[in-house]
Amino acid sequence: MAAVPHVVIVGGGFGGVEAAKGLAGADVRVTLIDRRNHFLFQPLLYQVATAGLSPGDIAAPIRSILRRQDNATVLLGEVVSVDPERSVVSMDDHSELSYDYLILAAGTRHSYFGNHGWEEHAPGLKSVEDALEIRRRVLMAFERAERASSEATHDAELSFVVVGGGPTGVEMAGAIAEIAFKVMRRDFRRINPEHARVILLEGADRILQSYPTSLSRKAERQLRKLGVEVRTETLVEGVDAAGVDTSGGRIETRTIVWGAGNEGAPVGATLGAETDRAGRVVVESDLSISGHPGVFVIGDLAAARSGGKPVPGVAQGALQGGAHAADCVRADLAGRPRRAFRYRNKGELATIGRSSAVGVIKGVRLSGWIAWMAWWLVHIFFLISFRSRAIVLFSWSWSYLTFQRGARLITTAWRSAPSDSPH
Amino acid sequence: MAAVPHVVIVGGGFGGVEAAKGLAGADVRVTLIDRRNHFLFQPLLYQVATAGLSPGDIAAPIRSILRRQDNATVLLGEVVSVDPERSVVSMDDHSELSYDYLILAAGTRHSYFGNHGWEEHAPGLKSVEDALEIRRRVLMAFERAERASSEATHDAELSFVVVGGGPTGVEMAGAIAEIAFKVMRRDFRRINPEHARVILLEGADRILQSYPTSLSRKAERQLRKLGVEVRTETLVEGVDAAGVDTSGGRIETRTIVWGAGNEGAPVGATLGAETDRAGRVVVESDLSISGHPGVFVIGDLAAARSGGKPVPGVAQGALQGGAHAADCVRADLAGRPRRAFRYRNKGELATIGRSSAVGVIKGVRLSGWIAWMAWWLVHIFFLISFRSRAIVLFSWSWSYLTFQRGARLITTAWRSAPSDSPH
Numbered sequence: 001m002a003a004v005p006h007v008v009i010v011g012g013g014f015g016g017v018e019a020a021k022g023l024a025g026a027d028v029r030v031t032l033i034d035r036r037n038h039f040l041f042q043p044l045l046y047q048v049a050t051a052g053l054s055p056g057d058i059a060a061p062i063r064s065i066l067r068r069q070d071n072a073t074v075l076l077g078e079v080v081s082v083d084p085e086r087s088v089v090s091m092d093d094h095s096e097l098s099y100d101y102l103i104l105a106a107g108t109r110h111s112y113f114g115n116h117g118w119e120e121h122a123p124g125l126k127s128v129e130d131a132l133e134i135r136r137r138v139l140m141a142f143e144r145a146e147r148a149s150s151e152a153t154h155d156a157e158l159s160f161v162v163v164g165g166g167p168t169g170v171e172m173a174g175a176i177a178e179i180a181f182k183v184m185r186r187d188f189r190r191i192n193p194e195h196a197r198v199i200l201l202e203g204a205d206r207i208l209q210s211y212p213t214s215l216s217r218k219a220e221r222q223l224r225k226l227g228v229e230v231r232t233e234t235l236v237e238g239v240d241a242a243g244v245d246t247s248g249g250r251i252e253t254r255t256i257v258w259g260a261g262n263e264g265a266p267v268g269a270t271l272g273a274e275t276d277r278a279g280r281v282v283v284e285s286d287l288s289i290s291g292h293p294g295v296f297v298i299g300d301l302a303a304a305r306s307g308g309k310p311v312p313g314v315a316q317g318a319l320q321g322g323a324h325a326a327d328c329v330r331a332d333l334a335g336r337p338r339r340a341f342r343y344r345n346k347g348e349l350a351t352i353g354r355s356s357a358v359g360v361i362k363g364v365r366l367s368g369w370i371a372w373m374a375w376w377l378v379h380i381f382f383l384i385s386f387r388s389r390a391i392v393l394f395s396w397s398w399s400y401l402t403f404q405r406g407a408r409l410i411t412t413a414w415r416s417a418p419s420d421s422p423h
Numbered sequence: 424m425a426a427v428p429h430v431v432i433v434g435g436g437f438g439g440v441e442a443a444k445g446l447a448g449a450d451v452r453v454t455l456i457d458r459r460n461h462f463l464f465q466p467l468l469y470q471v472a473t474a475g476l477s478p479g480d481i482a483a484p485i486r487s488i489l490r491r492q493d494n495a496t497v498l499l500g501e502v503v504s505v506d507p508e509r510s511v512v513s514m515d516d517h518s519e520l521s522y523d524y525l526i527l528a529a530g531t532r533h534s535y536f537g538n539h540g541w542e543e544h545a546p547g548l549k550s551v552e553d554a555l556e557i558r559r560r561v562l563m564a565f566e567r568a569e570r571a572s573s574e575a576t577h578d579a580e581l582s583f584v585v586v587g588g589g590p591t592g593v594e595m596a597g598a599i600a601e602i603a604f605k606v607m608r609r610d611f612r613r614i615n616p617e618h619a620r621v622i623l624l625e626g627a628d629r630i631l632q633s634y635p636t637s638l639s640r641k642a643e644r645q646l647r648k649l650g651v652e653v654r655t656e657t658l659v660e661g662v663d664a665a666g667v668d669t670s671g672g673r674i675e676t677r678t679i680v681w682g683a684g685n686e687g688a689p690v691g692a693t694l695g696a697e698t699d700r701a702g703r704v705v706v707e708s709d710l711s712i713s714g715h716p717g718v719f720v721i722g723d724l725a726a727a728r729s730g731g732k733p734v735p736g737v738a739q740g741a742l743q744g745g746a747h748a749a750d751c752v753r754a755d756l757a758g759r760p761r762r763a764f765r766y767r768n769k770g771e772l773a774t775i776g777r778s779s780a781v782g783v784i785k786g787v788r789l790s791g792w793i794a795w796m797a798w799w800l801v802h803i804f805f806l807i808s809f810r811s812r813a814i815v816l817f818s819w820s821w822s823y824l825t826f827q828r829g830a831r832l833i834t835t836a837w838r839s840a841p842s843d844s845p846h
Binding site for chain 2: 036037055056057061063064068073074075076077139140146147187189190391410
């Protein structure tokens with residue numbers, strides 16, 4: 001072991017990468033471990049799922065982000081458990097790695113509320129694989145409808161259900177509606193993509209619950225204008241290969257996108273610290289866990305509070321948590337006291353298809369075209385590299401002008417239609 | 424059935440798409456069938472495999488290419504056999520489609536000369552999936568080397584073998600060498616990517632056999648300068664998960680790319696026409712098969728001859744064959760005699776890593792930087808859409824200036840290293 005403290009960071013998302021960067025130049029060894037080789041700009045992942053962007057446009061190898069930070073090592077691998085008593089993490093190949101500080105930023109995964117069979121039929125949107133799988137399903141539905149032999153099959157193929165009216169659900173529903181009603185218009189001969197149905201299901205009485213009520217209403221109106229059926233106060237009771245059972249009746253569909261809930265990554269539970277119902281780890285005011293000041297949990301894996309309110313599980317929260325954890329390590333090294341974490345909400349924005357969005361920035365409510373321009377600028381600005389910014393800027397301008405989506409690829413071969421025999 | 428003749432085209436590559444376009448405005452119904460939803464600009468596929476481009480940059484949905492051609496329908500599906508006596512094709516779901524004209528452009532697949540077990544360890548490069556799989560293997564090898572526990576494992580992980588010294592093999596070897604020796608230089612901490620070995624195996628006495636000998640020699644020298652070991656007159660005798668057995672001894676490696684041979688798609692054999700040793704269908708001078716003037720075979724599935732010489736299985740041959748088949752159909756409809764197919768070789772070019780290439784254009788031999796610029800211009804120019812041209816142009820300029828490759832993504836999660844237990 002080297003003489004300098006070893007900081008192990010688990011997870012290369014917004015939180016983990018920000019924590020690593022926050023330790024640049026510090027007198028520590030940093031090891032960042034992730035199961036994937038890339039940082040993913042998740043707020044734009046729905047664009048990959050809906051064929052607007054390629055995975056490479058919104059992802060960058062973690063190695064290349066940290067290549068010039070000499071105190072940082074990146075390892076591709078999976079941390080399966082943590083032993084805070086012995087200060088070691090265990091990897092999937094049974095090797096162990098000891099740490100002086102641990103920053104756990106392993107994120108969340110989709111929660112199906114105990115209905116494990118639903119995932120297969122209703123994938124969520126967390127990784128590049130998820131996005132490509134959803135893209136494949138959406139595009140393949142149109143292909144199968146073109147070959148459908150019965151009207152019932154045809155109609156079920158052209159029904160798309162998005163579960164969950166949070167920002168991801170709203171963005172997915174808007175983008176699928178745009179594909180169905182604009183992009184595909186001339187591409188098919190036998191079917192009319194305008195017969196497609198896009199249905200957004202939300203259990204509560206309004207979509208975008210973290211936003212002011214007036215913006216939820218505006219978002220609903222904008223979605224309806226795009227052709228999306230918004231069904232609030234509708235609970236999902238069952239999911240199978242041929243449809244969704246809801247509290248408002250059954251919907252025949254072959255394409256379901258899940259955006260209804262998240263739960264903490266399983267590694268969080270191995271800490272032995274208190275977790276909330278969603279498996280998020282309860283942290284102290286400095287984001288460390290009780291009794292182990294060297295172990296921080298950040299990002300949406302943490303159930304953190306700031307000013308008495310829960311910190312939302314969004315990119316901003318993860319970025320600020322990562323910076324804070326790095327700052328605590330530096331404070332310890334310098335012998336100064338740690339500060340308490342304070343979350344500063346800089347605003348939030350959700351797009352609704354082309355040219356429309358809703359959001360709040362520094363307390364100001366925005367909607368319509370202005371909100372959409374703001375969304376656009378913010379997302380371009382925060383993309384990870386100049387290359388991505390240039391390509392995404394070009395792709396979006398191109399799509400905007402031509403109504404075409406450049407990444408409309410199904411990267412697997414056709415296999416005999418499951419549509420006519422769903423089981 | 425409609426009264427106008429029905430032209431069925433099988434395959435949406437260069438040949439099939441060109442044939443469909445050649446029938447625009449003709450008094451026929453065209454149905455183009457492919458297993459995949461996209462046309463692929465195959466000459467740049469090695470760039471996807473080596474993380475220089477994203478799949479979306481070099482592919483376009485066949486539907487969107489033909490969207491404005493009102494007499495053309497696109498179907499996603501697989502044709503498994505043809506019955507020329509009854510003039511029907513059979514699909515994978517056992518449905519049948521009858522035709523008046525059939526243009527078979529189903530292409531080739533990799534040939535392992537009967538060694539079916541080799542494919543798993545040595546994938547070839549035909550589809551987007553192939554390219555992403557090879558990209559994953561190449562990038563993952565560096566990751567496993569970074570985690571390797573023994574020197575022997577480390578060295579095997581950093582050995583890359585490309586089998587076959589044709590244009591694809593030469594381009595792959597050059598690009599892998601560029602990744603290993605330039606792109607990855609600063610990304611790793613424990614390994615030195617410069618210790619990588621890239622080995623190109625060729626059975627004959629020189630690489631690029633379709634080129635003049637002087638250019639083969641130049642290409643070899645340029646590859647050596649990039650750090651590639653070129654081994655000619657070396658036959659592959661065995662392939663397994665841990666290495667390659669060659670006539671010159673065994674090479675321990677975990678990453679093998681296959682570019683050594685092709686054989687006709689199996690549907691070709693169902694025609695009942697004569698095929699050559701590689702399963703390509705022997706065609707008449709008008710590209711139709713003997714006894715069935717309504718059935719054409721084009722592209723690299725055809726064993727066609729022009730001016731007494733075999734037509735090479737390259738993009739140009741497929742494009743010209745597609746145009747010719749469409750022209751024959753038009754000739755029949757107009758009651759004029761069909762012409763014999765004449766292949767016009769417009770030139771060929773192969774790149775060798777960054778800034779270097781060899782080739783012949785209109786009889787003029789080119790090498791070095793001039794050939795590379797020519798390769799660059801030709802490929803940008805022939806890309807399918809303005810959008811692709813702009814993005815590829817930008818990506819290449821960016822890579823050229825920064826030595827970075829923007830698409831360095833492994834889109835699957837880490838699984839416990841197979842490297843230490845290859846079986």
